[in-house]
Amino acid sequence: MAAVTTIDLPGLTKIATGKVREMFVDEADPSSLLFVATDRISAYDVVLHNGVPHKAAVLTQLTAYWFSVLSQPGVLAGQTAPLSTHLLSLSPGPTARLSDAEKSLLRGRCMRVRRLRMFPVEAIVRGYLAGSAFAEYCNQNTVHGEPVGIADDGSSSSSNVRFPRGLVRCQKLPAPVYTPSTKAELGAHDENITRAQAAELIGNPAHAARIEELALAMYTAAAEHALKRGIIIADTKFEFGLDEATGEVVLADEVLTPDSSRFWLADQYEAGREQDSLDKQFLRNWLVKEGLKGKEGVVMPADIVEQTSKRYTGVYERLTGQTLESALAELK
Ligand SMILES: Nc1ncnc2c1ncn2[C@@H]1O[C@H](COP(=O)(O)OP(=O)(O)OP(=O)(O)O)[C@@H](O)[C@H]1O
Ligand SMILES: [Mg+2]
Incomplete structure (x- = not known):
């Protein structure tokens, strides 16, 4: 699976681009948003040129997992009112403006969400x-x-x-x-x-x-x-x-x-020193070693991409107890 670093959906209006995500609205339903993660990655505050396969799916499915864990009754100490989240669905929702190829590109990496202030x-x-x-x-x-x-x-x-x-x-x-x-x-x-x-x-x-x-x-x-x-x-x-x-x-x-x-x-873990970040440390170490820390437009070689991707999916699997693949297979 190749990394996806930009997403354009000509049938919808792109209203914002962040470091990682793109947001779209369907003029027919302005009260919700299509919230789409790309596989872009940043380190030392700079976005790298190429992306990390599966990263968008990890971020999206892990968020969905936490929404579900934290919404269970009794999980949030002292809270009687239920947690309200922006998630409406993990599929693009009813829009006639997406082609089948676009729907398959969005699979696993998008959420239909409430549009909020x-x-x-x-x-x-x-x-x-x-x-x-x-x-x-x-x-x-x-x-x-x-x-x-x-x-x-x-x-x-x-x-x-x-x-x-x-x-x-x-x-x-x-x-x-x-x-x-x-x-x-x-x-x-x-x-x-x-x-x-x-x-x-x-x-x-x-x-x-x-x-x-x-x-x-x-x-x-x-x-x-x-x-x-x-x-x-x-x-x-x-x-x-x-x-x-x-x-x-x-x-x-x-x-x-x-x-x-x-x-x-x-x-x-040991107090008194820096700790390795579970996911990005490998990439950061490589950037430092190559003298590329903080430089724009850096292209990661294939092995760095692959190792970073493995770390993201590893974190997902460890936290949720489920493989990313099986989470994706459960999506409608
Ligand atoms: N339900 C929502 N309605 C409207 N805007 C939202 C909603 N949920 C998130 N956002 C906004 O969407 C954007 C998400 O894009 P992204 O995460 O790529 O951006 P970023 O915040 O610029 O980057 P970073 O996360 O690295 O700081 C953020 O500006 C966030 O505040
Ligand atoms: Mg953000």
Whole structure:
């Protein structure tokens, strides 16, 4: 199966192109979107020239898997209202505007979703201190603007600190924390912000509170689920949107995938050093070795593509206990 890096569907209107996905609307049904993943891959913030076979299917089917796990009654601690997601179906849906060849190209990589007004924040939850949060912790003595070593309620009770002093790289935090960021336009970098700043961007305090509580409950449930399968979810990013027809806060985008999360192998984890990313490390190591880190238009050789593809499908299989092939065979 060859990698697909661009998708055009002449019968539909393409309304957006992200680093990985393309979004289409059928003018006959403007309330939903065709949300299509490509096999594009980025490393060190640059999209590589060629794609990774099966990557789109991994991202799409893994998101669908998590939607199903997290929607089960009782899985999200403290939640009585059911989780509402943007997923309508894993097939393109009733559209007469797609040819059979296009439908077969879309198989496994598309979702028909509710079209939402996206909130302009990334709802990041961290169980471990890595990446930009660790850099901020070291350089500014804050994490997403919150001073290190100060309790959430401003008291100095050391039993209640979210970010104690003296943490090392990739150390587990006392408890998972919601650390939002801005959602930058294509090409720009997201900025870490405080919860108060996120609430301001979200606009409605009830929506902001709902996003925070759902993000924390989902991370906690997913991290426990993944750890039983040998994977640490160090941190992850959720996106939410408002369904303007119902006023509901809806979980959107991709969820708990290797592109939206840091996944580490639990049996190789050791605080105090960088951890290998389960999926992209192989590619990153190759880029560094070849002096291609951060360069535009890099073409990966066949063995790097193949090894990376195997790692993505491996993560899918480990987390879901099912082969990607069998998940795809179950699709209508
Ligand atoms: N249900 C939805 N309705 C409207 N927009 C959505 C919905 N779900 C996700 N989106 C938006 O669709 C886009 C998905 O594209 P993609 O993941 O390629 O983009 P990206 O976010 O630019 O890249 P990256 O994920 O690497 O940051 C995001 O901008 C996301 O906010
Ligand atoms: Mg995205």
